[in-house]
Amino acid sequence: MNPRIRPFERIYVEEAAREHPGTARVLEQLASSRVIVIDHYKDLFNRPRQDWRAQKQAPSLILARRRDDFLYDGSAHTPDFGHPRFFYNALALNCVYDCGYCYLQGMFPGAHVTLFVNNEDYLAAADRALRDGPLYLALSYDTDLLTFEHLLPHAREWLAFARSRPELTVEIRTKSARYNLLRGIEPIPNAVLAWTLSPQPVVERHEAMTPSLRHRVRAAAEAMRDGWRVRICIDPILRVPDWEKVYPDFIDELAGHLNLANIQDFSLGVFRINKDYLKNMKRRAAPSELLHYPYENNNGLSSYPKPQRDDMTALVRECLLRHVGAERIFVT
Numbered sequence: 001m002n003p004r005i006r007p008f009e010r011i012y013v014e015e016a017a018r019e020h021p022g023t024a025r026v027l028e029q030l031a032s033s034r035v036i037v038i039d040h041y042k043d044l045f046n047r048p049r050q051d052w053r054a055q056k057q058a059p060s061l062i063l064a065r066r067r068d069d070f071l072y073d074g075s076a077h078t079p080d081f082g083h084p085r086f087f088y089n090a091l092a093l094n095c096v097y098d099c100g101y102c103y104l105q106g107m108f109p110g111a112h113v114t115l116f117v118n119n120e121d122y123l124a125a126a127d128r129a130l131r132d133g134p135l136y137l138a139l140s141y142d143t144d145l146l147t148f149e150h151l152l153p154h155a156r157e158w159l160a161f162a163r164s165r166p167e168l169t170v171e172i173r174t175k176s177a178r179y180n181l182l183r184g185i186e187p188i189p190n191a192v193l194a195w196t197l198s199p200q201p202v203v204e205r206h207e208a209m210t211p212s213l214r215h216r217v218r219a220a221a222e223a224m225r226d227g228w229r230v231r232i233c234i235d236p237i238l239r240v241p242d243w244e245k246v247y248p249d250f251i252d253e254l255a256g257h258l259n260l261a262n263i264q265d266f267s268l269g270v271f272r273i274n275k276d277y278l279k280n281m282k283r284r285a286a287p288s289e290l291l292h293y294p295y296e297n298n299n300g301l302s303s304y305p306k307p308q309r310d311d312m313t314a315l316v317r318e319c320l321l322r323h324v325g326a327e328r329i330f331v332t
């Protein structure tokens with residue numbers, strides 16, 4: 001884990017998760033944390049009137065057993081990379097990082113992290129869904145899954161699962177630099193390791209607690225060297241001061257450290273967010289130019305006005321087109 005991330009001082013264990021081997025595994029690794037048994041994770045996680053910001057300073061970990069909703073239909077606001085059956089799942093809720101633009105700040109009432117221990121039930125749900133045809137499954141939604149891999153090897157288990165199911169394609173998206181947690185696994189063609197990358201000034205200003213651009217790029221380069229299909233996500237693109245220079249410099253920097261021609265594909269998208277989540281974020285987070293920008297509302301989504309969105313996407317796309325073909329750039 002990033003050294004700036006504080007270990008969980010308290011771990012709440014749901015009664016139904018108490019006997020699960022995953023729970024024992026996590027508790028063994030976090031032996032100095034205080035353990036409190038609770039009835040149901042929602043009693044704590046969904047409690048009204050939580051102090052989001054205070055919790056974010058020192059979040060607790062909740063270990064729980066998921067009972068249902070093992071797969072969700074992919075959102076219209078996320079790219080499906082041409083896969084007709086696009087789903088995602090939530091193996092954890094909330095994140096140890098603290099990106100100022102993160103929709104989780106507006107979606108959940110608190111900042112504690114829930115980690116579901118019963119991955120076997122998620123795998124069984126995927127097998128059931130596969131009976132109806134090939135499936136594209138994003139595994140790291142509503143969290144950054146790789147940041148928990150040292151506690152519970154969910155990503156590793158999914159890669160082993162996908163190895164014998166070629167009709168399943170999995171994507172593991174992260175800002176983590178800890179590719180070493182997956183090292184040693186033989187790459188498979190139906191898995192994509194995706195790194196979300198931002199210009200370093202954006203990392204410093206808006207992606208608190210995350211690894212630097214340099215460290216993320218190094219992790220992506222190692223995964224490519226080992227033979228994994230690697231996706232680069234430049235999402236969200238932010239209209240930061242000097243953005244017309246910041247983003248081209250950033251693409252030049254990527255091209256200097258990664259062989260962009262060997263990247264599987266690129267996923268681009270400007271900042272966009274459910275307007276109700278944005279309202280919640282304004283109440284919870286420290287005031288910032290990012291949250292208080294005069295966004296345009298369209299069908300429940302807040303984002304930059306269309307001419308600005310188009311300018312921003314076009315600039316990043318043009319910079320990438322110097323290195324890769326248009327067919328490998330997906331814009332949301």
Ligand code: SF4
Pocket residue numbers: 094095096097098099101102103104142143144175
């Ligand atoms: S890494 Fe992703 S999930 Fe985590 S805080 Fe940042 S945007 Fe949110």
